Amino acid sequence: xxxxMILLLSSLCFSQNIFKIEPYVIFSxxxxxxxxxxxxxxxxxxxxxxxxxxxxxxxxxxxxxxKKFYKLKVGKLKCDRIYDFEVKVEDSKYHKMEVIxxxxxxxxxxxxxxxxxxxxxxxxxxxxYSRHRNIAKAVMDKLEDQDVNFAVHAGDVxxxxxxxxxxxKFFDLARMYLEKLPMIAALxxxxxxxxxEEGNPQNFNKYLRAKPDSLxxxxxxxxxxxxxxxxxTNYEHLSxxxxxxxxxxxxxxxxxxxxxxxxVILVSHHPAFSSTFGHITKDTKYIRKKLLPIIEKSGNIPLxxxxxxxxxxxxxxxxxxxxNGGSSGGIMNPSRYKNxxxxxxxxxxxxxxxxxxNDKFINIETFDKKNELxxxxxxxx
Numbered sequence: 001x002x003x004x005m006i007l008l009l010s011s012l013c014f015s016q017n018i019f020k021i022e023p024y025v026i027f028s029x030x031x032x033x034x035x036x037x038x039x040x041x042x043x044x045x046x047x048x049x050x051x052x053x054x055x056x057x058x059x060x061x062x063x064x065x066x067k068k069f070y071k072l073k074v075g076k077l078k079c080d081r082i083y084d085f086e087v088k089v090e091d092s093k094y095h096k097m098e099v100i101x102x103x104x105x106x107x108x109x110x111x112x113x114x115x116x117x118x119x120x121x122x123x124x125x126x127x128x129y130s131r132h133r134n135i136a137k138a139v140m141d142k143l144e145d146q147d148v149n150f151a152v153h154a155g156d157v158x159x160x161x162x163x164x165x166x167x168x169k170f171f172d173l174a175r176m177y178l179e180k181l182p183m184i185a186a187l188x189x190x191x192x193x194x195x196x197e198e199g200n201p202q203n204f205n206k207y208l209r210a211k212p213d214s215l216x217x218x219x220x221x222x223x224x225x226x227x228x229x230x231x232x233t234n235y236e237h238l239s240x241x242x243x244x245x246x247x248x249x250x251x252x253x254x255x256x257x258x259x260x261x262x263x264v265i266l267v268s269h270h271p272a273f274s275s276t277f278g279h280i281t282k283d284t285k286y287i288r289k290k291l292l293p294i295i296e297k298s299g300n301i302p303l304x305x306x307x308x309x310x311x312x313x314x315x316x317x318x319x320x321x322x323x324n325g326g327s328s329g330g331i332m333n334p335s336r337y338k339n340x341x342x343x344x345x346x347x348x349x350x351x352x353x354x355x356x357x358n359d360k361f362i363n364i365e366t367f368d369k370k371n372e373l374x375x376x377x378x379x380x381x
Contacts, residue, residue: 018043018089021171021207025074025182027150028210029219033182036071036207039089045070048086071210077182079104079224102149102223106262106359110225111147113139113181114353116154116269116307116325118170119190123331128159129169131350132329134369136176139352141371143180148354151181152228154307154325155188155269161203162194171207183208187217187232188269188308199237218246220253226265226357227257233270233306235286247294254298263381264301265357271306271324273317275335275342278309295320302379303355303362309333312351312366314377315341321379323364326351344375 021038028034035047044066077083079101087095102110115135120128142148158166171178191204201217213219217232229250235243250266257264270283272292278284295301296318304322310333312326322341327333332348349368356363362379 018092018095020068021168022175022179023087023095024171024175024178026208026210027182027184027219027221029213029221031076031221031223032210032212033074033077034071034210035074035087036069037087038069040068042066042068043090046088047072048088069206071206073210077101104224106224108225109356109358110149110223111354111356112149113151113177114154114305114323114325114355115139115151115328117156117188117310117327118153118174118329119156119159119188120166120169120329121331122159125159128329128331129173131327131369132170132173135328135350135352136173138367138369138371140176142354142367143177146354148181151177151183152267152305152355153183153185154267154305155186156190156307156330157185157188157204157208159190159330160194161191161201162196164203167203167207184219184221184228184230184267186230186267186269186307187234189234192234192237216242216246218249225359226263226362227253229253229264229266231266231268231291233268233283233287233291235283243290247291250291250294251298254300258298258300262300263357263362264298265303265305265355265362266295266301267305269306270308271322272304273313273315273322273339273341274309274311274324275313275337275339275345276309276311276333277337278333279337279339283308292317302381303364311335312346312349312374313339313342314344314364314375315339316343317341321364321377323353325353326366328352344377346374349374 020040023037026034081101118132158170160166185208192201195202219230221228254264272287307325309324310327310330313324315322326349328350351366351368351374353364353366364377366374368374
């Protein structure tokens with residue numbers, strides 16, 4: 001069967017005149033999807049679905065009124081279903097989209113894009129944006145002949161979360177892959193920066209979360225092939241009670257998955273292991289002391305995805321793979337620390353990965369901006 005994808009068809013002129021941020025889809029907790037976009041001026045929007053039943057549901061659940069930013073609940077994208085709808089702004093032409101859901105059979109592969117640290121660089125914003133643009137183009141080219149279901153971002157989406165212009169720039173570049181892929185993102189430390197209210201990532205929540213999602217930043221997604229747990233490792237913005245609440249949440253979700261013999265992939269911003277000085281920061285020390293025992297005890301977390309340190313690296317400890325994605329925007333960090341768990345390391349190279357999951361294995365393919373293979377690694381169950 002076909003895999004989950006989003007097809008956006010509209011003229012360039014229409015997009016430039018109408019949309020400040022072109023339509024994209026985010027995953028909320030329990031696989032609920034939302035269609036979001038921002039207009040250049042407050043306008044009245046209508047969403048048209050091919051299914052009359054789903055049309056009545058979306059009309060009932062979304063109060064349409066004239067505004068600039070829209071985040072409309074589309075609903076749960078069930079497997080083996082096609083969801084197509086159209087966005088009409090005032091009297092303009094329709095902006096057409098099509099969503100094809102993920103495979104129902106756990107033996108069929110689910111595939112997702114893994115990307116991280118798309119932020120700019122404070123001292124050289126153009127360089128950071130250029131890196132993201134190059135990676136986005138590489139991903140777009142790869143999507144021409146690859147069936148990919150969605151995108152996972154490990155945080156630091158932007159350099160300064162409180163700056164709306166940074167978000168506009170992110171969506172302008174990310175449009176190349178968000179035109180085809182729904183996204184779920186972890187909270188990065190930079191996604192908190194510059195917010196008027198400390199510890200409240202308002203722009204991140206506006207663009208990449210929905211009202212039902214936990215204010216702690218964690219999100220749970222479940223597919224036939226695997227469960228995804230997105231965990232917030234920005235512990236300085238959380239109380240000890242909130243941190244423990246997240247840990248207990250991870251334990252509960254892992255146990256639930258284990259009862260049906262399903263694997264879990266954990267996604268968070270800060271890594272447990274790194275060959276950079278990020279290995280000895282307060283965050284990573286806390287992760288190794290408090291979170292690692294939970295991961296290792298679970299018995300069904302074969303892969304942990306993270307970013308933050310701006311160096312692509314694969315580490316392994318006790319049969320668990322810890323993958324740090326290479327920065328797709330931020331400044332590259334040197335590797336000056338001896339990481340005894342490191343198995344593969346690439347210095348000063350922006351990368352992205354395609355991760356394939358089924359009931360037999362997880363396969364990781366990592367590419368650079370030229371779409372040259374950097375590494376391929378397989379985890380067999």
